[in-house]
Amino acid sequence: MSHLISIVTENLPMLQVVLPMLAAPLCVVVHHRRATWWVALVVTWASFANSVALARKVYLEGPLSYFVGGWEPPWGIELRIDELNAFVLCLVSAICAVVLIAAPRSFDQEVESDRHHLAYAAFLLCMTGLMGIASAGDAFNVFVFLEISSLSSYGLIALGPSRRALSSALRYLIVGTLGGTFILLGVGLLYMSTGTLNLVDLQQRIPASDGHRTIVVAMVCVVVGACIKLALVPLHGWLPDAYTFAPSVVTAFLAATATKVAFYVLARFLFSVFGVASSIDRFHVDWVLLPLALVAMVYGAAAAIFERDVKRMLAYSSLSQIGYMVVGLALVTKSGLTGGIVHLVNHGLMKCGLFLAIACVVLRFGSPHLGVQRLGSTHLDRLRGLGRSMPWTSAAFVLGGLSMIGVPATVGFVSKWYLVLGAFEAGKWWVAALILFSSALAIAYVWKVVEVLYFADPPRREDEVGEAPWWVLGPTWVLVGASLVFGVWTAPTVRMASAAAEVLLPALAGAGP
Amino acid sequence: MGPGLYNYWMVIVLMMTGLYVVLARPNLVKKIMGVTIFQMSVIMLYITLGKVAGGTAPILIEGAEDVAYSNPVPHVLMLTAIVVGIATTALGLALAIRVYEEFGTLEDDEIRDAEIADAMAAEAGGAD
Amino acid sequence: MDVLLFAFLVATAVWGVSRLRDLFAATMMLSLFSLLSAGLFMVMDAVDVAFTEASVGAGISTVLLLSTLSLTHRREKRRERRLDPAALVLVFAVGALLLWGSQDMPAYGDPQAPVHTYMVPRFLEQSGEEVGPPNIVTSVLASYRGYDTFGEATVVFTAAVGALLLLTGLRRRGEADSREPGGDEQGVRMRGNVILRVAIRPMIPFILMFALYVQFHGDYGPGGGFQAGVIFAAGVILAALIWGLHRVREVFTPRALELLIAGGILLYGSVGVVAMVRGGNFLDYDTLAHDPVHGQHLGILLVELGVGITVASVMIALFLLFAGRGRRSPSAVESG
Numbered sequence: 015m016s017h018l019i020s021i022v023t024e025n026l027p028m029l030q031v032v033l034p035m036l037a038a039p040l041c042v043v044v045h046h047r048r049a050t051w052w053v054a055l056v057v058t059w060a061s062f063a064n065s066v067a068l069a070r071k072v073y074l075e076g077p078l079s080y081f082v083g084g085w086e087p088p089w090g091i092e093l094r095i096d097e098l099n100a101f102v103l104c105l106v107s108a109i110c111a112v113v114l115i116a117a118p119r120s121f122d123q124e125v126e127s128d129r130h131h132l133a134y135a136a137f138l139l140c141m142t143g144l145m146g147i148a149s150a151g152d153a154f155n156v157f158v159f160l161e162i163s164s165l166s167s168y169g170l171i172a173l174g175p176s177r178r179a180l181s182s183a184l185r186y187l188i189v190g191t192l193g194g195t196f197i198l199l200g201v202g203l204l205y206m207s208t209g210t211l212n213l214v215d216l217q218q219r220i221p222a223s224d225g226h227r228t229i230v231v232a233m234v235c236v237v238v239g240a241c242i243k244l245a246l247v248p249l250h251g252w253l254p255d256a257y258t259f260a261p262s263v264v265t266a267f268l269a270a271t272a273t274k275v276a277f278y279v280l281a282r283f284l285f286s287v288f289g290v291a292s293s294i295d296r297f298h299v300d301w302v303l304l305p306l307a308l309v310a311m312v313y314g315a316a317a318a319i320f321e322r323d324v325k326r327m328l329a330y331s332s333l334s335q336i337g338y339m340v341v342g343l344a345l346v347t348k349s350g351l352t353g354g355i356v357h358l359v360n361h362g363l364m365k366c367g368l369f370l371a372i373a374c375v376v377l378r379f380g381s382p383h384l385g386v387q388r389l390g391s392t393h394l395d396r397l398r399g400l401g402r403s404m405p406w407t408s409a410a411f412v413l414g415g416l417s418m419i420g421v422p423a424t425v426g427f428v429s430k431w432y433l434v435l436g437a438f439e440a441g442k443w444w445v446a447a448l449i450l451f452s453s454a455l456a457i458a459y460v461w462k463v464v465e466v467l468y469f470a471d472p473p474r475r476e477d478e479v480g481e482a483p484w485w486v487l488g489p490t491w492v493l494v495g496a497s498l499v500f501g502v503w504t505a506p507t508v509r510m511a512s513a514a515a516e517v518l519l520p521a522l523a524g525a526g527p
Numbered sequence: 528m529g530p531g532l533y534n535y536w537m538v539i540v541l542m543m544t545g546l547y548v549v550l551a552r553p554n555l556v557k558k559i560m561g562v563t564i565f566q567m568s569v570i571m572l573y574i575t576l577g578k579v580a581g582g583t584a585p586i587l588i589e590g591a592e593d594v595a596y597s598n599p600v601p602h603v604l605m606l607t608a609i610v611v612g613i614a615t616t617a618l619g620l621a622l623a624i625r626v627y628e629e630f631g632t633l634e635d636d637e638i639r640d641a642e643i644a645d646a647m648a649a650e651a652g653g654a655d
Numbered sequence: 656m657d658v659l660l661f662a663f664l665v666a667t668a669v670w671g672v673s674r675l676r677d678l679f680a681a682t683m684m685l686s687l688f689s690l691l692s693a694g695l696f697m698v699m700d701a702v703d704v705a706f707t708e709a710s711v712g713a714g715i716s717t718v719l720l721l722s723t724l725s726l727t728h729r730r731e732k733r734r735e736r737r738l739d740p741a742a743l744v745l746v747f748a749v750g751a752l753l754l755w756g757s758q759d760m761p762a763y764g765d766p767q768a769p770v771h772t773y774m775v776p777r778f779l780e781q782s783g784e785e786v787g788p789p790n791i792v793t794s795v796l797a798s799y800r801g802y803d804t805f806g807e808a809t810v811v812f813t814a815a816v817g818a819l820l821l822l823t824g825l826r827r828r829g830e831a832d833s834r835e836p837g838g839d840e841q842g843v844r845m846r847g848n849v850i851l852r853v854a855i856r857p858m859i860p861f862i863l864m865f866a867l868y869v870q871f872h873g874d875y876g877p878g879g880g881f882q883a884g885v886i887f888a889a890g891v892i893l894a895a896l897i898w899g900l901h902r903v904r905e906v907f908t909p910r911a912l913e914l915l916i917a918g919g920i921l922l923y924g925s926v927g928v929v930a931m932v933r934g935g936n937f938l939d940y941d942t943l944a945h946d947p948v949h950g951q952h953l954g955i956l957l958v959e960l961g962v963g964i965t966v967a968s969v970m971i972a973l974f975l976l977f978a979g980r981g982r983r984s985p986s987a988v989e990s991g
Contacts, residue, residue: 021934025931082802082937083940154607168622172821178645181638195569206760207760208769209775210774228759232756540665542750543747546746550746570692574696581764587789595766607806607807618817624821
C-alpha cells in the first residue's frame with residue numbers, strides 16, 4: 015500500500031494525463047453504456063484530485079519537473095508544472111469532472127445509444143489533450159496534444175443534433191488544423207534557430223539570438239496559431255457556430271476549457287519562451303494584441319445583444335470574455351496579468367454553469383433531432399415564462415448572468431477589478447473605460463434573457479414543462495455556486511493567479527529598464 | 528541571402544499554394560487537400576533543416592568512424608506530424624461525407640445558403 | 656537533384672491540386688505530390704519519413720480520398736475562374752513574412768547550424784549504448800521521445816473514434832435508411848477484373864509478411880510500427896477489393912476492430928505503467944528488465960507493436976467505414 019502511494023506521489027505530474035489517456039481506450043473496450051460512464055467519472059475525479067494535490071505541492075515546494083521515460087531534457091520530454099499551469103490544470107480537470115456528471119442525461123437525448131462509449135472516449139481524449147498541453151514542457155509535445163484535443167473536439171461538436179453541427183465541425187477542422195500547423199511551423203523555426211525543443215531551454219537559448227528575424231517569424235506563427243484556437247477576433251469565425259450546434263454538455267465543456275488552454279499557450283510562449291524583453295519590449299506584440307482584445311471585448315458583447323438564440327448569445331459573449339483575458343495579458347502589468355489569469359478560471363466556471371443551464375432547458379424541451387420545426391429549442395422565445403416552471407434553472411442562469419456582468423460578490427467582479435487596476439497601473443485609463451462599457455453591454459444581453467424568463471407570459475403549451483433532473487441541475491449549481499463563493503472568498507483564486515502572474519513576469523523585472 | 532536557402536523558398540511557395548487553396552476554393556474536399564499541402568510544406572521545412580551536407584541516413588554503421596549522419600530529430604518529429612496529418616485528413620473526409628449526406632453538396636457557399644434557410648425556419652419554429 | 660524534385664512538387668501542387676476542377680484528377684495529383692515528397696525526403700536522408708510518406712500519402716490518404724469522392728461529388732462546381740483578391744493578399748503577406756524570416760536561417764546542409772550542434776551529438780554518439788538500435792530514428796522515436804509517439808498513436812486512435820462516431824450505423828435516429836445497398840459494389844466490380852485478381856491475389860500474403868518484417872526490423876533499418884501497420888492495412892484493403900468487403904468484415908468485425916484499436920494504445924500505455932510500478936518514470940524502459948539495455952529493447956519492441964496494432968486496425972476500420980458506406984439515393988439527398 016505504501017509502495018502504491020509512493021508511486022502515485024512520485025508520478026503526480028504524469029498521472030493526470032495518463033489516466034484519461036488510458037481510460038479512453040478502456041471505454042472503447044468496456045463498451046457498455048453506463049459502465050463507460052463510470053470509468054470516465056472515476057478517472058476524471060481522480061485526475062481532479064491529482065491536479066489539486068499537484069497544485070498544493072507546487073505551492074509548497076516550487077515548480078516540479080518530471081522526465082518522461084527517465085530521459086533528462088533537452089534529450090527527453092519534460093513535464094514542467096509551475097504555479098501557472100497548476101492553476102490551469104485544476105480548472106480543466108474540475109470542469110471535466112463536474113460536466114461529466116451531467117453528460118449521461120444529455121447524451122441520452124442527443125447521441126445514439128450505440129455510440130455512447132465512443133462519445134465518452136472522445137470526451138476523455140479531449141481532456142487528455144488539454145491536460146497534456148497544459149503540463150507539457152516541450153514545444154513539440156504541445157503540438158501533439160493540441161491535435162489530440164482538437165481532433166476529439168471536432169468529433170464531439172459533430173455529434174450535435176442539427177445538421178449544421180456537421181458543417182460547423184468541418185469548418186472548424188479546417189481552420190483549427192491551419193492553427194495547429196502554424197504552431198508546428200513556429201516550433202520548427204524555433205528549433206531551427208536554437209536546436210532545442212524544451213521550453214525552459216528555449217527560453218535560455220533565444221536571447222543569444224536577439225533580433226533574429228527567424229525568431230520573430232516563429233513568434234508570429236505561434237501567436238497566430240494560438241489565437242486561432244483561442245478565437246481572438248478576427249480569427250474567431252469558427253467559434254459561434256461550433257458552440258451553438260455542439261451538444262449542450264460538449265459546449266459547456268469546451269467553452270470552459272479549450273479556449274482557456276489556448277490562452278495558456280499564448281501566455282506561456284509570449285512571456286516565458288520568447289520572454290517579455292523580446293516579445294513586448296522589442297517587438298511590441300501588445301500593440302497588436304491589445305487593440306484586437308478590446309475590439310473582441312466590445313464586438314462580442316454587442317453581437318450578443320442582437321442574438322435571438324440563447325446558446326449563440328452565450329457564444330458571442332465568450333468572444334467578449336476572451337477579449338477580457340487577452341486585455342489582461344496585453345497590459346503587461348502584474349495586476350492586469352492577475353486579472354487575465356483569474357478571469358480564465360472565473361469565466362470557465364460561470365460560462366460552464368450558464369451553458370449547463372441551457373442544457374437543462376434543452377433537456378426539458380426535447381432535442382431538436384427531427385426536422386427543422388424544432389431546431390429553435392434554445393431560441394429566446396422558448397424561454398418565455400420559464401422562471402415559473404423551471405425556477406432553479408432560471409435562477410442559475412440569472413446568477414451566472416450577473417457574474418458575466420461583473421456585479422460585486424460574483425467572480426466576474428473580481429476579474430474586472432484586477433483588469434481595471436491593471437489598466438490604471440499601465441496608465442491606460444481608456445482601457446478601463448472600455449472594460450466598463452463592455453460590461454454595460456453585458457447588462458443589456460443578460461437583461462434580455464431575464465426579461466423573457468420572468469416577465470414574459472409563458473406560451474400556452476399542451477405539455478407542461480417541469481424542472482430539469484438534478485443530475486444536470488446539480489452540476490449547474492455547483493458551478494454557479496463556485497462562481498459566487500469565489501466571488502466573495504477571493505483569497506484562493508486570486509492568490510493562485512497572482513502567483514501565476516509572477517511566474518510570467520520575473521522576466522519583466524529581470525529584463526526591464 | 529545565399530543559394531543555400533533555395534529549399535526554404537520552395538517550401539514557402541508550397542505553403543502559399545496550400546494556404547491559397549484553403550482560403551479561396553469553396554469546395555470543402557479541395558480545402559482539405561489544401562490543408563494537406565500546407566502541412567506537407569511544413570514537414571519539408573523540418574526535413575530540410577535536418578540535412579547535413581555530405582551526410583547519410585541516421586542509421587549507425589558498425590565500426591565506421593567519421594561518418595556524418597543527418598539529424599534524426601526532425602525525422603522523428605515529422606513521422607509524428609505525418610501521422611497527425613493523415614488522422615486529420617481521415618476525420619475531415621468522414622465529416623465531409625456526412626456533410627454531403629445532409630446538405631447534398633460540398634460547396635461552402637451553397638452550404639451557407641442552406642444554413643441560412645435552416646436559421647430562418649428555426650426562427651419561425653421557435654416562435655410557435 | 657532536390658532542386659528538380661522541388662520544381663516538380665511546386666508544379667503538381669500549383670497546377671494539379673489547386674487548378675484542376677476534377678477532384679478525381681486532383682487526388683491523383685496529390686498522390687503524385689506525396690510520392691515526389693517521399694523522393695525528396697529520401698534525397699535528404701530521411702529514409703523513415705520517406706517510407707511513411709509513400710505509404711500514407713500515396714497509399715492510405717489516396718484510398719480515403721477516392722472513397723470519399725465515390726460517396727460525394729467528383730467535380731467541383733463550375734464557376735468562373737477568378738482569383739480571390741483577399742486570399743491572395745493574405746497569402747502573399749504570409750509568404751513575404753516567411754521570406755523575410757528566411758534571411759537568418761542557416762544555409763541548407765550547414766553542419767554548424769544550431770540543430771546539428773546542440774542536442775544531436777548525444778543521440779549520435781550514445782544512443783547505441785543507452786538504447787541499442789542502430790537506427791537512431793527508432794531510438795529517439797520510441798525511447799527518448801516515446802511520450803510524443805504515445806501521443807501520436809493516441810491521435811490516430813482519436814481519429815478512429817471520431818470517424819466511428821460519425822460513420823457507424825445509419826443516419827441520425829428516427830430517419831429510415833434511405834441508402835442504396837451498394838456497400839459491396841467495389842468488391843463486386845473488382846471480382847470481375849481477372850487481371851487484377853490474378854496479379855494481386857498472390858501478392859497479398861507477401862504484403863502481410865512484409866508488414867511483419869517492417870514491424871520487427873525497424874531497429875536496424877527504416878521501418879517500425881507505424882509503417883508496418885499501414886502496409887498490413889494495405890494488404891487487407893487489397894484483399895477486400897478482391898474478395899469483397901463482407902469477407903474482410905467476417906474477420907474484422909466492428910467489435911474486433913474496436914478491441915484492436917483500443918488494445919494497441921493500452922499495450923503502449925501499460926508498458927509505461929509497468930515502468931512506473933517498477934519504480935521508474937512513465938515509459939522508462941530501463942526498469943523493465945534487470946539490464947537497462949535489455950529493458951530498452953523489450954520496451955521498444957512492445958510499444959512499436961502497440962503502435963502497429965492500433966495503426967493497422969484503424970486504417971482497416973477507416974477503409975471499411977468509408978468504402979462500406981453506400982451512397983444515399985439522390986432523392987433522399989434532395990429531401991434531406
